Amino acid sequence: MSTYNLKDSTVAIHGGRTLDTHASSILFPLYQTSTFVHDAVGINKGFSYSRVSNPTVDALEKAIGALEATPPAVCFRTGMAAITTLLLSVLKTGDHAIISDVVYGGTMRLFREVLDHLGITASFVDTSDAANVEAAITPETRIVLIETPGNPTLKLTDIEAVSQVTRRHSILLAVDNTFLTPILQKPLELGADISILSTTKYIDGHNATVGGSIATRDEKLLERLCLIRKTLGTTQAPFEAWLTLQGIKTLPARLRLHCEGAEVIARWLETHPAVEYVLYPGLDSFPQKALAEKQQRAPGAMIAFELKAGAEAAIQALNSVQLCSRAESLGGLETLITHPSSTTHADVDPELRCRLGISDGLIRLSVGLEAPEDIIADLEQAFAAAVSGVATKEVCHEIR
Amino acid sequence: MKFASRLVSFDPAPGDRFRPICTPIYQTATFEQENTDSFGEYDYSRSGNPTRTVLEKHLAALENGTRGFCFSSGMAAISTVTRLLRTGDEILVDSDLYGGTCRLFSKVIDRYGITARYADARAPEQFERQITPHTKLIFVESPTNPLLRVIDLRRMAELAHAHGALLCVDNSSMSPYLQNPLDLGADIVLHSATKFLGGHHDVTAGVIVAKNEALAEQIYFLQNAEGSALGPFDSFLLLRGIKTLKLRIDCQQQNAQAIARFLASHKQIKQVYYPGLSESCDFDLQRSQARGPGSVFSFTTGSVEISKAIAEYAEFFHITVSFGSVTSSISLPGTMSHASVPAKLLAERNLPPDLARISIGIEDEEDLIADLDQAIQRATSR
Numbered sequence: 001m002s003t004y005n006l007k008d009s010t011v012a013i014h015g016g017r018t019l020d021t022h023a024s025s026i027l028f029p030l031y032q033t034s035t036f037v038h039d040a041v042g043i044n045k046g047f048s049y050s051r052v053s054n055p056t057v058d059a060l061e062k063a064i065g066a067l068e069a070t071p072p073a074v075c076f077r078t079g080m081a082a083i084t085t086l087l088l089s090v091l092k093t094g095d096h097a098i099i100s101d102v103v104y105g106g107t108m109r110l111f112r113e114v115l116d117h118l119g120i121t122a123s124f125v126d127t128s129d130a131a132n133v134e135a136a137i138t139p140e141t142r143i144v145l146i147e148t149p150g151n152p153t154l155k156l157t158d159i160e161a162v163s164q165v166t167r168r169h170s171i172l173l174a175v176d177n178t179f180l181t182p183i184l185q186k187p188l189e190l191g192a193d194i195s196i197l198s199t200t201k202y203i204d205g206h207n208a209t210v211g212g213s214i215a216t217r218d219e220k221l222l223e224r225l226c227l228i229r230k231t232l233g234t235t236q237a238p239f240e241a242w243l244t245l246q247g248i249k250t251l252p253a254r255l256r257l258h259c260e261g262a263e264v265i266a267r268w269l270e271t272h273p274a275v276e277y278v279l280y281p282g283l284d285s286f287p288q289k290a291l292a293e294k295q296q297r298a299p300g301a302m303i304a305f306e307l308k309a310g311a312e313a314a315i316q317a318l319n320s321v322q323l324c325s326r327a328e329s330l331g332g333l334e335t336l337i338t339h340p341s342s343t344t345h346a347d348v349d350p351e352l353r354c355r356l357g358i359s360d361g362l363i364r365l366s367v368g369l370e371a372p373e374d375i376i377a378d379l380e381q382a383f384a385a386a387v388s389g390v391a392t393k394e395v396c397h398e399i400r
Numbered sequence: 401m402k403f404a405s406r407l408v409s410f411d412p413a414p415g416d417r418f419r420p421i422c423t424p425i426y427q428t429a430t431f432e433q434e435n436t437d438s439f440g441e442y443d444y445s446r447s448g449n450p451t452r453t454v455l456e457k458h459l460a461a462l463e464n465g466t467r468g469f470c471f472s473s474g475m476a477a478i479s480t481v482t483r484l485l486r487t488g489d490e491i492l493v494d495s496d497l498y499g500g501t502c503r504l505f506s507k508v509i510d511r512y513g514i515t516a517r518y519a520d521a522r523a524p525e526q527f528e529r530q531i532t533p534h535t536k537l538i539f540v541e542s543p544t545n546p547l548l549r550v551i552d553l554r555r556m557a558e559l560a561h562a563h564g565a566l567l568c569v570d571n572s573s574m575s576p577y578l579q580n581p582l583d584l585g586a587d588i589v590l591h592s593a594t595k596f597l598g599g600h601h602d603v604t605a606g607v608i609v610a611k612n613e614a615l616a617e618q619i620y621f622l623q624n625a626e627g628s629a630l631g632p633f634d635s636f637l638l639l640r641g642i643k644t645l646k647l648r649i650d651c652q653q654q655n656a657q658a659i660a661r662f663l664a665s666h667k668q669i670k671q672v673y674y675p676g677l678s679e680s681c682d683f684d685l686q687r688s689q690a691r692g693p694g695s696v697f698s699f700t701t702g703s704v705e706i707s708k709a710i711a712e713y714a715e716f717f718h719i720t721v722s723f724g725s726v727t728s729s730i731s732l733p734g735t736m737s738h739a740s741v742p743a744k745l746l747a748e749r750n751l752p753p754d755l756a757r758i759s760i761g762i763e764d765e766e767d768l769i770a771d772l773d774q775a776i777q778r779a780t781s782r
Binding site: 012032033034035036037038039040041042048049050051076077078079080081082083084088092093106109113114117119120162194200205207208209210212227228230231232233235236237239240315318319325326327328329332336339342343361 | 428429430431432433434435436437443444445446456471472473474475476477478479483484486487500503504507508511512513514517559594598601602603604606621622625626627628629630631633634638708711712718719721725729731732735736
């Protein structure tokens with residue numbers, strides 16, 4: 001079936017789905033096998049060895065490709081394996097990359113501690129202004145990698161504006177679209193060449209797997225990614241692919257609920273006297289709200305905020321939650337509350353963290369599918385516990 | 401404790417209050433933290449997962465190493481080892497090695513200014529002459545794939561250490577049951593666990609075991625940074641497979657011995673490459689460093705067409721890449737597993753185009769021999 005004109009919620013269930021022609025099973029089978037029998041020497045049915053390709057992983061790649069409106073995506077063991085494989089596919093010694101300054105700490109670590117040893121350099125720039133990207137370009141620049149919304153401060157980058165710059169200089173533009181997924185933001189339609197997802201997050205949606213994917217319309221790049229992936233052995237495993245394939249079906253429905261809940265919670269946070277500020281692209285106070293409305297279909301379900309009482313109170317609040325889970329990761333059914341400076345961005349230099357707004361008091365919330373009022377009640381009691389624990393009496397009074 | 405006991409006697413679930421006899425599958429991406437400033441043992445499955453930890457500790461113990469690490473594939477393990485090097489460094493490699501490793505060395509890491517030099521490690525003096533001040537790593541398989549040449553691993557360790565380099569041994573064709581390279585002086589041992597360790601062709605996985613803590617730290621850093629660690633479900637399958645490692649290999653080796661003997665005396669077979677045959681020039685060296693010759697070997701027939709036809713007529717022997725499973729398989733390395741070796745290197749290696757590699761499974765010995773007999777007959781009477 002052509003999935004060209006179907007709505008996202010239909011594409012999530014039927015798009016690019018591989019039919020099981022053997023037993024007509026409604027769910028595509030889990031091919032938990034490492035190798036495939038050849039009909040004769042040099043002749044196989046398209047699959048030879050699961051590190052290279054596997055029918056279940058292939059089914060996932062077609063499903064993600066349908067969501068991205070691209071040829072089948074390329075799936076990896078983790079989101080970091082996707083980024084590592086992409087960068088090792090397009091960069092060699094002497095090459096240069098430009099990265100958003102507000103970006104997942106693991107991506108920063110990959111450049112600083114791994115690719116650096118191979119003579120690959122990177123500039124971390126404030127990509128929210130496309131002029132900064134242009135200014136950072138050198139003759140050796142091969143790729144611009146942006147994260148929008150950026151993790152954890154939700155700083156946005158105008159994909160279209162940056163794509164005009166990269167196009168002019170014949171440089172690849174890759175967008176880490178993990179926070180929104182192609183349901184809420186379509187980087188390729190906005191001019192990017194490559195869309196990256198940590199499928200661990202909303203795509204799986206159940207905190208059951210780790211995985212990554214890369215989608216592009218550039219057939220040559222796809223071929224190269226597959227070659228490097230099979231050489232580095234970073235291919236996604238069949239069982240994880242099978243679980244992810246089921247998770248995708250509810251992606252649009254989940255995201256709708258995630259966003260609804262996040263909006264309610266963000267508004268509540270903004271009016272809460274203990275809260276210093278809230279960053280959420282759906283709020284009028286969000287500095288880049290216009291850009292969010294231009295390039296995103298919804299604000300997403302990630303919120304960042306700080307308490308007036310400071311870093312110590314933030315830690316107390318995190319330690320006092322009962323319903324929200326203190327855990328890294330995001331995008332699952334469970335609401336996760338994270339302290340970026342000690343977890344996701346712990347490997348980033350403290351001074352740099354401070355400059356990027358990732359203060360020790362910053363709290364990141366991945367809003368799950370619990371009832372928003374229950375999450376609000378949990379946060380309310382956690383704030384009360386935190387503030388009574390550390391703050392001055394005046395602040396406590398203010399809360400009451 | 402003897403090896404057979406070590407395979408099954410380990411704590412399958414440390415600290416688990418239900419005391420399961422099998423390791424639980426922690427199919428989770430993330431873990432709750434006790435509180436903000438005290439991290440539990442696990443925070444995120446890319447960084448660490450309880451199912452994988454049990455497996456990694458078990459493998460470290462079986463290889464007599466300090467710490468073990470499991471990866472999404474054998475190639476992910478090898479690629480991680482190459483990341484210990486920097487631009488300008490060199491790797492010295494024995495010239496008979498798996499095609500995928502060759503592709504990694506010749507098509508990927510060369511882009512980062514890391515050079516792989518190939519030489520015959522069976523001639524250690526000439527091999528040593530290829531070492532330069534930039535050589536940081538010596539990489540060998542033994543027995544090699546697919547020519548089953550045996551490399552003197554103790555000697556390789558001496559060479560490496562005399563020149564301040566590390567020795568890494570790909571032990572996939574032996575498994576920790578038959579050979580422990582760390583005990584012979586290697587610094588790093590790695591496996592494609594897809595082969596003997598898994599043993600059932602149901603999982604793609606790789607293993608690194610490091611001899612010392614400093615190397616282990618670096619490998620852990622890379623495993624986490626590049627996100628190449630093995631998933632929980634695959635870790636469970638591997639834990640299950642390892643339990644029967646000795647049973648399987650004992651049976652496979654016994655079959656292999658009989659089949660190699662049968663082929664060696666067959667008039668249509670030109671040569672059998674197997675260090676388990678007493679007439680093999682590698683027989684003594686293999687006995688001095690391993691507890692058995694394994695169950696993978698190669699043979700030639702004098703004709704590519706005949707070798708191909710044998711592969712196609714043999715019914716028990718599936719034509720697949722990979723080896724080490726309970727099911728027998730056959731492949732023509734020149735056109736299959738080693739197709740990615742550059743032509744120049746292929747010529748230097750003297751890889752016979754009619755070479756067929758077989759991996760012997762646990763089927764009945766007589767069935768396998770009868771099957772090969774009929775396949776050879778049909779192939780040669782065409």
